[in-house]
Amino acid sequence: MTEFDIPVPDERARTAAQDRLDGLVKPVGALGRLEELAAWLAAAHGSVPPAELEDVRVVVFAGDHGVTRAAGGGVSAYPREVTAAMVRAFLSGFSGVNVLAAQVGARVDVVDIAVDDDLDGVPEAVARHKIRRGSGSIDSEDALSPDEARRAFEAGLRIADEAVDAGAQLLIPGDMGIGNSTVAATLVAASLGLPAGEVVGTGTGIDEVGLSGKTAVIEAALRRAGDRASDPFDLLTALGSACAAATAGFVLGGARRAVPVLLDGVFSCAAALVAHDIAPEAARWWLAGHRSTEPSQAFALKTLGLKPILDLGLRLGEGSGAVQAVPTLRAARGVLAGMGSLADLDIG
Template structure:
């Protein structure tokens, strides 16, 4: 077993406040046009946030931050044909976000979401997972610890909700290998087109994932070994961040097949961590939906967004905000007026 940082037991969201939120919602008079249970998923989300905050109604989400974790993967350098993206893609994306040139910033700004990036180590790609380990045990510990530090900083700043996204050339290959291994799915059923690769490149990508999965065929019950052997620094950072957010009682809205693969590992290493997470979207990668099912997560969006970088989380965030608004509806005591009257 690989050496891991120490994680305290995760305290789950407060079920008493989840029940109180449900009761609070049912007390809103039907004459205001929102009968009980009529808001569907929004009611569940509002109750979840109330449980996370231990307050009813939940506080409005005014301090929200998107963290994009990027990295470079050795397998994409060894087999450049498995990605149609340029070799410098990871660095380019993180630089564009940092310098305010990324298109996703306009969407984030419109929702009042702060954005930050973390380079897991794009200048030193991991090992090529089809024939060598991605990291040493010491490196796994280091990168997971970096994720823990990020989560602690966010919690200490009073961040109410963390949005989480991935970025990097080769992300879908690494994610497919991890998900296929943990979920026992054959390679051909988890490999996708990623950045839009050709048929020949798809065959190479399938072979790479097959070889990576074969290397960890006896390790599928040990997420730390899978992460160390066929993961990467950015996946380890994401796993540490996700787990520590749960320890610090900071809810997370996560997006991207890479982040989802890291979430699978984090939940296996830190049981109960997933109670603090919501899945933003299900992209078009074949591995994504099985991984979400393994996490027992129903995505808020099913629009096939495969951009990564947390874009799906930005687009899904308004649903959480409206879920809070529904529970902060002041109809319990104060009648509302309409311009139509």
């Protein structure tokens, strides 16, 4: 059902990279996952060695989720007002992802796609793609209208295009929105036909009582939506959010432009799962940056055929886990670019 023309990575470059890796000054396969990533990058860039990853862009999609006001509440350990406060933190440069991205020279942009606040004093560019203030509480109503879901998805596509046109060589989707792990778990459950109890996680750190309430909210959302998961845009309308729709567009947009996308935690992986339903070939251009502590991410990654690069027990979101995988990708590229060949050794 795809309407997108997704390029195919260069398999000849992948084969050439693997042949070179096998002939480097080391036992065959001795660098493990680094070799796999090096060959993947060669295929993505169509060259051996791949291009250096100099321009890395993190785009944090910020928005509020109405599910934080669900009957019974308690899906997050923090109030929804934190979302707006964190947008200001990103702009000030002292959030977690700002600090971590600075270590690898990555740029961080924040997009107000559905923050339930006017964000007075924030640069107008931050809200130029805004779809609405907040989203519906998915346990009792649709998150978005069909038009809003489409517009948010298209905004994500445009943002990816803008980043690539500006020179981005690697895209990282970030997320900020209280209640986003509930939305992500619900999307994964609906998409894969899983019960709420298998996908629900503690998110920002809720206790056992909160976890029980969160499970009940997801169960209610799944019952209300019924079989609407069969269409990805209907799924985003019923159970997603503007952030989820925009992130789905963003990760698909990177693939459409043949630019690698490094997925972050549970939210970006849930959005990627929906994007995969729209254009399955897009997954050829995605890597998983890290393993989240949220159970639903593991289900999404298995379906997408992706294996996390890092496993650090992270659950912050924002793109913070993915940026820490950038040095590993650069190391993989460096292996192809810098190591010598066994044939050049003087062992005579």
